Amino acid sequence: MNIGQVSKSSGISQRMIRHYEKIGLIPAPHRRDSGYRDYASEDVARLRFIANARDLGFSIDEIGGLLNLWRNDHRASAEVKAMALAKAEELGRKAAALSAMWSSLLHLAANCHGDERPDCPIIDRISGCESAPEH
Incomplete structure (x- = not known):
């Protein structure tokens, strides 16, 4: 082939x-x-x-x-099983981290006015600021 x-x-x-x-x-x-x-x-x-x-x-x-x-x-199938369980555990940790990110983004979006004002909790969170600086 x-x-x-x-x-x-x-x-x-x-x-x-x-x-x-x-x-x-x-x-x-x-x-x-x-x-x-x-x-x-x-x-x-x-x-x-x-x-x-x-x-x-x-x-x-x-x-x-x-x-x-x-x-x-x-x-030994035990070796294969151990690899599968280790991967499942790793994927579980990643799934939990993704779920936490998802929840954070939804929370931030819910608290953002989404209008013409410059203040934005999403930008504040990403920048590490507690509150948006006044301009």
Whole structure:
């Protein structure tokens, strides 16, 4: 398969496929006599694995570890579970932080007059000022 076919089959852009190859996340494919990359069905499976792991929030380094575990028939599922739980905990912290930012923005917007006056609690909060300076 050429890179266009693999991109379509895996749902990963050609640019990202080349990037994953460059950083060693996927092995370099065989080259045809013409110099074009020639991918196998295993490469598509690996790229789908990477895409699914990315969708779950795993980093490139974490995906590398997951790929090693995926290829290891003697892996302990406890190791995979620990990675998943650690990622879930990290995502929970990020979700809480995003929720707090969301609440703060809604509160600031509710307290902003949104008219022609220059005073604005949103600008005040972003600038670190307790109250807007008089001009």
